[in-house]
Structure formats: structure tokens, C-alpha cells
Amino acid sequence: MTALNTFKLPDVGEGLTEAEIVSWKVKLGDIVAINDVLVEIETAKSIVELPSPYAGMVAQLLVEEGETVPVGTPIISIGSEEPALAKAVPHQGLPDGVVLEAKPLGTQTRPTETETGAKPLVGSGPKADAVQRRPRRGSVAPAAAQVAAAAPAAPAVVVPVPASAPASAPASAEDELRARVLAKPPVRKAAKDLGINLSDVSPTGQRGEVTKKDLLSYQEQRANEQAAAGTFWQPAPAGSASQEQRIERIKVKGVRKATAKAMVDSAFSAPHVSIFVDVDASRTMEFVRRLKTSRDFEGIKVSPLLILAKAVIWAAARNPSVNATWTGDEIIVKHFMNLGIAAATPRGLMVPNIKDAQDLSLKELAIALNDLAVRARAGKTQPAEMQGGSLTITNIGALGIDTGTPIINPGEVAIVAFGTIKQKPWVLDGEVIPRWITTLGGSFDHRVVDGDLSARFMADVAAILEEPALLLE
Amino acid sequence: MSAAELPTTEFDEPEEAVLPAPLAEPFPTNGFAALASSGVDEGDMVQLLDEQGVLQHDPAFSPYIEALDADTLRGFYRDMAVARRFDSEGTALQRQGELALWVPLTGQEAAQVGSGRASREHDYIFPTYREHAVALTRGLDLADLLRLFRGTSNGGWDPRDKNFHLYTLVLAAQTLHAVGYAMGIQRDIKADPTTEPAAAMVYFGDGASSEGDVHESMVFAASYQAPVVFFCQNNYWAISVPFEVQSRVPLVNRASGYGFPGIRVDGNDVLAVHAVTAWALEHARSGNGPVLIEASTYRLGAHTTADDPTKYRMAAEEEHWRAKDPVARYERYLRESGMADDAFFAQVADEANELATYVRKAVLSMENPDIRDKFADVYGAPHPLVAEELAWFEQYQASFVDAENEGGAA
Missing domain, CATH: 3.30.559.10 (Chloramphenicol acetyltransferase-like domain)
Incomplete structure (x- = not known):
């Protein structure tokens, strides 16, 4: 008797990253069969109905109508038990209070661990959010790599810090130097729009100019760093849960x-x-x-x-x-x-x-x-x-x-x-x-x-x- | 066709090099020449079963149907109904994230089943990517079709098993493959006259008909009188581009430009499609050269699961075509002719559901391929460069945080 099957938002087009939950076609406690319509979603391309991949009773609606969520987000949990059975004996695999008392939709979007009690539901833990880019191991290396660029930088030293372009480090008459950064007009404009100082970007162009690609990879790196910083610290685990989940282990190789x-x-x-x-x-x-x-x-x-x-x-x-x-x-x-x-x-x-x-x-x-x-x-x-x-x-x-x-x-x-x-x-x-x-x-x-x-x-x-x-x- | 008449390519020995067969009889035998050469209008097409499911008589084609027994006729329905159910399961699996993409066929069952059932074992079929019902008539395990759409295979089956080629996603490329194959049949027969006569049949759509490849393949097919049937399913929409943009006249008229027969058929009438295709394949097998069939049908759903037809066509148009539904039409015919009863239709529905369940199970249990297989396919024996590249790739893969999760469920 398995507990809950969680359905994650699929990519229903080719390469879509998110969708809006337009309307639920089922409610808590409904019994659904495979391919019964569960929900209507709207993507960048169209409005489509999602059929159920599981048979069972609707246990949780994890996303509110009107909310836009990334592909991969768990949107619904479907229990495999008979409803009557589930009512009679709450099962071990079924955390208390999750299934049977149908809370009004919206009050229980994406339950956290504390709400559901003991174990996180399948796939509904804190890591549920889809990542746009597949994360690499060893964040130090790529971070430094981005700008290591023309200037061979050197973590051989005691202080490991990400690099920045060498050419810009020593600036005599700063304005003069900045004026000397080579880039084509569209790249200049893009840099301006993005609020990037071109002299911060490592140029790879044939004549030492900053290319569009240089600019974009700099921008991406910058965005990644900024985005990552906000989510780096994780909240203390509740109750007896282990510290382990707040610890990242990076294999040395x-x-x-x-x-x-x-x-x-x-x-x-x-x-x-x-x-x-x-x-x-x-x-x-x-x-x-x-x-x-x-x-x-x-x-x-x-x-x-x-x-x-x-x-x-x-x-x-x-x-x-x-x-x-x-x-x-x-x-x-x-x-x-x-x-x-x-x-x-x-x-x-x-x-x-x-x-x-x-x-x-x-x-x-x-x-x-x-x-x-x-x-x-x-x-x-x-x-x-x-x-x-x-x-x-x-x-x-x-x-x-x-x-x-x-x-x-x-x-x-x-x-x-x-x-x-x-x-x-x-x-x-x-x-x-x-x-x-x-x-x-x-x-x-x-x-x-x-x-x-x-x-x-x-x-x-x-x-x-x-x-x-x-x-x- | 005697050996001396057989057209050859320029690669052959000079003394044997015969020019392409003269067009003394451009449209031999059956008298369809008039149809093709006089210019076919939108309304002109072979139809044996009208939209109400009432059987019509056609002096040329009715005999092909009269020769079929009731089991075969019921089999057409079974194929169409099962294919439609299979198709809806494919769409559902895609919507559940189990397939990357699905290409629905609903609406085109008669064109596919009628033609597929007219082919023989030795004939060789070149599909596009929507010929699920043709695959069914050729006896493929339909679950194999889904490997490509789940991304676990670039093919999914051995084309030689059922003489059913791999799906071709490059529009119209398969028309060239088919003509080449047909020219190969000619050479096989030339080398060994006891070879079983066979034809190639290639499927393509109205959108593909605008590709240069179709022109080139038709030129070669005509020049060499290759045994190939061009089966065009005109479903009136090339993704979002309507047919009027592809061609000002029915596509079948193009055949006369190349100098071979073209027939326009009601693609939602499984009997007419079957009769016309049976004639065309026989024409090709007998050494009379290629035939173009334009089956007028309609894609009732999206081009693929990645587009939304409500954004480019009117609901009224879809309703118009739903009234011509090939499956419903044929069901009426079977019921009214007394060939099938409720029990038969219930049994087919069960069979279709069983297939859907089987296919779902098969898809969910498909294993992700091992990337090492790709490297292993490059050379017969171990190769240092390939080994180096594999090592690099593995190191790269291992550099991702979620590398350990690789190989799990897709």
C-alpha cells in the first residue's frame, strides 16, 4: 500500500519552463482514474488539460489556481488507497492530517515539512523548485572560471577569490581606460541596458574587443551568483530532522x-x-x-x-x-x-x-x-x-x-x-x-x-x- | 519489363545505359489518364462511401472492394478504432510528462489504414512521423513507436522486420529514400528475374509537398519509371499554414507535370483509399512506374502536442470535418450492412483499451539508453580517440551536482 503519487508539472510543449494553473477539475477526495482530466493549465503556447497519470484519491492540490509555477513543480498528490479505507485507518505512509480533512484550497499550497509531519512527501520537499540551469559541482571553480579570462588568476594563493579582468585592474586616468574598451555598438548598448561596465568583462574578441557572448556569459554569471546568494542559507530543520540536508558534500576528485x-x-x-x-x-x-x-x-x-x-x-x-x-x-x-x-x-x-x-x-x-x-x-x-x-x-x-x-x-x-x-x-x-x-x-x-x-x-x-x-x- | 528496357543510372556500363523509358504510354492501362491529365478540381475525388456511410458504385474501383470478405472489412474498423485509442493514449502520456512530444493522427485513420492494408509484405513503406495506423497495419509493436518520442531511441525498431522504415522527422527526405529504394527493386529484379515484384510506398503531407525533395524524387521516379507510390495525406494544415498557401490547385495535378498518373481520393473513406492504393501499388509492381495519390483528409487535432490549433483555425472548420469522421462513417456502414453488431464494437473497444494499457506500461518501463553505447557504435574495435572522448564526457557528466541521479526515471 503505497502512500501518495505526486504529479509534477510536465513540459507540455517543446522547451516550456513554466505554466499557470488555470483551473482545477478535481477537488480533494475525488476518485480519479488514469487519464481523467485533473487540471487546465496555460503555457506560453496554449491552454491544455492534463490527464491524470495515476488512479486513486486526490490527496493534495499543491498549487493554487492563478499561480504560475516552473516545470517540475509538484502540483497534485494522488493516493492509491480506497477512500473508505483511508478514512478508517490513517496509514503510516500517509502523514497525519494530509489527506482526509479537505482544507479549503489555497490554505495548504505546497505543504512544508512541519505541516505534514514526519517525512516529506514524495518530491514535495524544499528542493522542488525547478532549476533553470543544471548545477555544476564545486561552485568555486566555475565562479572563478568565468572571468579568469585573459588574466590567469591564481587560487594558488591562500586567498581564493573569484577573478576579474586583469586589464581593468590598474586604471590610469580611469575614464581614459574605460573609453579604450573595445566593443561593437550593439554590445555597448546591451551592456548599458544591463548596467554592466564593459571594462569589467573579459574580452575574447579577435582584436581584444568584448563580444556579445562575453557580455552574456558575464551577465549570466553575475545573475547566477546573485540568485544563488539569496538561497544559500537554509532554515534550521524542524524537530529531529538531521542537519544533513543543510550540508552540501562535494566529492574531491x-x-x-x-x-x-x-x-x-x-x-x-x-x-x-x-x-x-x-x-x-x-x-x-x-x-x-x-x-x-x-x-x-x-x-x-x-x-x-x-x-x-x-x-x-x-x-x-x-x-x-x-x-x-x-x-x-x-x-x-x-x-x-x-x-x-x-x-x-x-x-x-x-x-x-x-x-x-x-x-x-x-x-x-x-x-x-x-x-x-x-x-x-x-x-x-x-x-x-x-x-x-x-x-x-x-x-x-x-x-x-x-x-x-x-x-x-x-x-x-x-x-x-x-x-x-x-x-x-x-x-x-x-x-x-x-x-x-x-x-x-x-x-x-x-x-x-x-x-x-x-x-x-x-x-x-x-x-x-x-x-x-x-x-x- | 524486360531487362533491356530497364532504366539505369549514369553509373552503369555505357553499353547498358538506356535512357529513361520513353513516354509512349504515359498513363498506361486503366484509363485514369483522363482524370489526371484534364486537371482535377477540389471536388473531384474517388469516393466509395459517402459521408453518411452509404456505399456508392464506381466502375473502376468498386471491384477492389467487392473482392474483400467481411472479416477484412471489419478489420479496417478494428484498425482505425485501435489506432485512434492508441493516439489518445500517446497524447495523454505526453501531457503527463512521459513523452517529450506526440504527433496525433486522429482524423486520418482511414487514409492510413486503407492504404496500409493495401500494401503487401514485400512492399516497403516509408512513413513520415504520423503514420501510427500504417505501422499498426504492418504489424509493428506500437510501443516501439514511442521510444523515439520518449527520447530513449533514435529509431525504435528494425525497419527490415516489417518493411516499415523508421520515422523521418526531416520533412520530405523520405520521398528520396523511397525512390532510391524503388530503383533498387528494379535492379534486384534485373539481377534476378525471379525476385518477388514489390513497390515502395512513401507517405508525406501537404506541407512536405512544398519541399524541393519531393520534386526531385518525383523527377527521378518518373525518369526511371520506379515502382513507387507517392501517398500524400493532404490534411490541409502544415502546422499553422493552410493548404491554400501551399498550392493553388489540388496537389494531384502535379503528377501530370511529371508524367505519371495521379488520383485524388476521399481520404476519410477507408474503402476508397484501399481500392485506389491497391490499384496504384499493382500499377507500380507491374513495372508501369510511379503513381501519386492525394488523399483528402483532415487533422482533427494539433500538429503535435506542442501547438494549439485554436490559435490558427476556426472551430467551425473543425466541426465541418468532424461530420466527415472516417471512423464514425465506417461504423455506420458496418452496422447498416449487418456486418457488425454491438458485440463487435464492444470487443474492439476492449481491445483498444488493452492496447492503451499495454503501451502505457511499456513506456513507463522503457530504460534510458546508456550513453556509452553511442561511443561503442563508432568503431568496431576499441579506439583510443573514442576512449578519450568517452572519458572526457564522463568527467563532464560527473561535474554536475545531480550526476548520481542520472539514469533514473526520465
Whole structure:
């Protein structure tokens, strides 16, 4: 003797998402046969009658007339018992008070657990609402992925925060920069209508322009986040019900698992030393701005990360021990730079590297960085691209973070964290003036890199950011 | 037809390449040429049973019906009534969320049963997606038809079992398939003259008749005098587009343009449809080339469960056609001719309900296909690329929160 069969609102057209309950053709206690008309509903396409999929007695009408509900919402429960029998002995499977006292329609729309007593009815629990989009596991990864975009962002750091576009992070003369965001007029209009600042959107267009698709995926992501936030906290379960239903369990596997293992291996085998340095990056900002307008760099994405990458390569050549591997018996110093860039991708954190970055011109490096970002964002990073790295940069500034203590990518001995660049008061020649300031953080494996070496390396990197012209030496 | 006359394709050996059969006798034998070539008006059509269910006489076609015994005649009713009940169950299952879509046939039973029953075992049928009653006459398990609509199969049955092709959702594509098949029959017979003569019969609608594929298939059918019967169910509505927009004249007139016979028949008169189709199939099997049949009928319901006919046509029009209902008309005829009584109709109703119950049960127990089967179908032996793609797909599937629920009830 089963308890109740619940009929969920079906999609009666092709791809309809909701329907209005126009009128019920049955009332509580009615006996219905299979295919008896239960209800009239109105969809975007038509008014249709829904025949009953079950035979039995109408136990609950779960939606009021006039209400519009998503496809998948339970609308009616039909009991399989004979009515007389049900009246005589309330069954175990039939929660008290649910069936027999026909409450006036409308007073018991969608009973909650407390109303129905012990167990939730089939399919009528709090999860009944149809979701528009199939939810993915591990909300962190996709959230970061959305904007990880051109800027390889870096949850390799202690602070995991979703990313935002790197190009926009450092804004000199903000209006000027904003004016420079490329987009076609319809996209501009759409952004305006949606109240989206185009400079917040990661561009993927061939010439670095924001495409309609970029805008829509940004909008969708934004909407999802906002929508999800409102429903994140769940009410305390009533009575003896378990906390379990308020707990979300996410299976650890794939990239998450690999990341966790790598971080633990690194953090607990390599003694980390972290150091920080504040840098006046105003000249770097100026340099980047010039490159952006230069004809040579037309169509190529340029950001301060490019200068930092170049600086790290330059500084590593002067302090070779940072570009090494510790094996226990020996220190392997590499006379090449496979420059790793930590990137938040749809599949999780990845650290693809640019092979032989030391051989690349500024322009080639810019292109390589961009390619790497595009592939990472698309989830197309190949395993080979992640192997053989020699030193890593994590661009947490793209996430709006000042600095952090990054964990070294296993097999390497140094990692550089690039903080956000903002205007701050800075003392120059005894005067306080606004300058573009950033903080560089670096973590080093103390088995290989001693304090003085790490300090010299970081100072060299900082020197380039303060004066990119040194690259010409 | 001797081997020398058999038309060939350009792929054949040059010395054998014969041009398409000359049209010395464009409309051979039975004298329907006049009907087809003089231009058929809306009102002109073969009818043996009028709207009141009274039998009429037609010198050409009545003999086909007179040759049938009472059991066969009662069988027509049984098929139509069962098909209608099956159809209503399909609609109900869709409304209950058990089928993604349903394509109702109600109103077109006579056109389908009359023609389907006229086909023989060796003939090969190419349906659209609404030929549920034809499937019934071919002996298919009707539950198999629903696999496609439940989304558990791209086909649902082995077409070779009953010479009943898979439903074709691409409008009019099946007319080309049918002509190709018919040309294959010609070649089989050429290769082995003892081969059983057979014809292909292809169903399509007034909407599909506007597709280029129909034109191409008719050109080829005529050029090669292929044994194919084009069976057009003109139900007057191509979803929401009325027939007047498709054609200014009855579709049957097109046949004369291609140079083969066309017959217009009352598609709600199961006897007339049966007689006309029997003649047409015999014409095709005998090597006389293709025939176009236009069956004038009416879709009483929606095009599919996803549209609402009240939005594009008047209730009065539906009422007009309900008066011509093929099942009710034939029931009157059977009762008045004394061939069937209450007991017979009650028995058919029971049988129809049993089928509906069976079909419902079958649908609810259909299992979701395993996606791995799709990957397994690509190569005969394991293949590293396919294995990689499958692995990627599984990982992707597993990335969804509800991944564990996959494979449950649809």
C-alpha cells in the first residue's frame, strides 16, 4: 500500500519552463482514474488539460489556481488507497492530517515539512523548485572560471577569490581606460541596458574587443551568483530532522584532488620563506599604456603582467638559483625558463607554462601569455603545457588582492605573487604624491634559496617594475 | 519489363545505359489518364462511401472492394478504432510528462489504414512521423513507436522486420529514400528475374509537398519509371499554414507535370483509399512506374502536442470535418450492412483499451539508453580517440551536482 503519487508539472510543449494553473477539475477526495482530466493549465503556447497519470484519491492540490509555477513543480498528490479505507485507518505512509480533512484550497499550497509531519512527501520537499540551469559541482571553480579570462588568476594563493579582468585592474586616468574598451555598438548598448561596465568583462574578441557572448556569459554569471546568494542559507530543520540536508558534500576528485595533493606536498616538504616588497609601478603603467597604443602591438593584449613576466625572466638570469629544482642529493639549475602562470580554469586551478620564455621578445611573450590564457579559459590546456615548469607567477592582483603568501609549485623553488596596482600616497623626494603602487610577494624554498638570494631576486624584479627601461640593458 | 528496357543510372556500363523509358504510354492501362491529365478540381475525388456511410458504385474501383470478405472489412474498423485509442493514449502520456512530444493522427485513420492494408509484405513503406495506423497495419509493436518520442531511441525498431522504415522527422527526405529504394527493386529484379515484384510506398503531407525533395524524387521516379507510390495525406494544415498557401490547385495535378498518373481520393473513406492504393501499388509492381495519390483528409487535432490549433483555425472548420469522421462513417456502414453488431464494437473497444494499457506500461518501463553505447557504435574495435572522448564526457557528466541521479526515471 503505497502512500501518495505526486504529479509534477510536465513540459507540455517543446522547451516550456513554466505554466499557470488555470483551473482545477478535481477537488480533494475525488476518485480519479488514469487519464481523467485533473487540471487546465496555460503555457506560453496554449491552454491544455492534463490527464491524470495515476488512479486513486486526490490527496493534495499543491498549487493554487492563478499561480504560475516552473516545470517540475509538484502540483497534485494522488493516493492509491480506497477512500473508505483511508478514512478508517490513517496509514503510516500517509502523514497525519494530509489527506482526509479537505482544507479549503489555497490554505495548504505546497505543504512544508512541519505541516505534514514526519517525512516529506514524495518530491514535495524544499528542493522542488525547478532549476533553470543544471548545477555544476564545486561552485568555486566555475565562479572563478568565468572571468579568469585573459588574466590567469591564481587560487594558488591562500586567498581564493573569484577573478576579474586583469586589464581593468590598474586604471590610469580611469575614464581614459574605460573609453579604450573595445566593443561593437550593439554590445555597448546591451551592456548599458544591463548596467554592466564593459571594462569589467573579459574580452575574447579577435582584436581584444568584448563580444556579445562575453557580455552574456558575464551577465549570466553575475545573475547566477546573485540568485544563488539569496538561497544559500537554509532554515534550521524542524524537530529531529538531521542537519544533513543543510550540508552540501562535494566529492574531491580531478583537478581539485591534484591541486590539494600538490599543495600539501609542497607546503610540507619545502620550507617556505615569503618576502614582500612595495613597488612604485607608475612607469610600468605608463609603458603598458604606450604599448597598447603602439602600432606594433595592435590587436595584442598587453597588461602589467607582461612586464612582470619579463622582469622575472630578467631577474632569474641574474639570480639563477631561483630557477631550480631540489632533489635531495642535488640542486638542478635550469638554464632555460619555462614560465608558469597560475590560472583559474573551468576545470580548476592549472599552472600551464610558457616554454623557453627566455627566448621570447616582448611581443612574442605577450602573444604567448594571451594564448595560454585563452586555452586555459576554454579548458583546453594540454597536460604537456603543465609539465616541466621552472618558476611560477600568480597574478592575484587580477582578483583585487594586494598580496599573499603563495605556495610553490612542486618541482620548483620560487613563486612570485603579483598584487593589485592602485594609486596610493607615495613619498618622493620628500613629498607625498599619488603613484601607482603594487606589492610583490615571493615564496622560496629555503633548502635552495637563502634569504639574501631571494631578496636580491625580488629587488631585481621590483627594479624592472619601477623602471622597465632597464630591460634594454 | 524486360531487362533491356530497364532504366539505369549514369553509373552503369555505357553499353547498358538506356535512357529513361520513353513516354509512349504515359498513363498506361486503366484509363485514369483522363482524370489526371484534364486537371482535377477540389471536388473531384474517388469516393466509395459517402459521408453518411452509404456505399456508392464506381466502375473502376468498386471491384477492389467487392473482392474483400467481411472479416477484412471489419478489420479496417478494428484498425482505425485501435489506432485512434492508441493516439489518445500517446497524447495523454505526453501531457503527463512521459513523452517529450506526440504527433496525433486522429482524423486520418482511414487514409492510413486503407492504404496500409493495401500494401503487401514485400512492399516497403516509408512513413513520415504520423503514420501510427500504417505501422499498426504492418504489424509493428506500437510501443516501439514511442521510444523515439520518449527520447530513449533514435529509431525504435528494425525497419527490415516489417518493411516499415523508421520515422523521418526531416520533412520530405523520405520521398528520396523511397525512390532510391524503388530503383533498387528494379535492379534486384534485373539481377534476378525471379525476385518477388514489390513497390515502395512513401507517405508525406501537404506541407512536405512544398519541399524541393519531393520534386526531385518525383523527377527521378518518373525518369526511371520506379515502382513507387507517392501517398500524400493532404490534411490541409502544415502546422499553422493552410493548404491554400501551399498550392493553388489540388496537389494531384502535379503528377501530370511529371508524367505519371495521379488520383485524388476521399481520404476519410477507408474503402476508397484501399481500392485506389491497391490499384496504384499493382500499377507500380507491374513495372508501369510511379503513381501519386492525394488523399483528402483532415487533422482533427494539433500538429503535435506542442501547438494549439485554436490559435490558427476556426472551430467551425473543425466541426465541418468532424461530420466527415472516417471512423464514425465506417461504423455506420458496418452496422447498416449487418456486418457488425454491438458485440463487435464492444470487443474492439476492449481491445483498444488493452492496447492503451499495454503501451502505457511499456513506456513507463522503457530504460534510458546508456550513453556509452553511442561511443561503442563508432568503431568496431576499441579506439583510443573514442576512449578519450568517452572519458572526457564522463568527467563532464560527473561535474554536475545531480550526476548520481542520472539514469533514473526520465
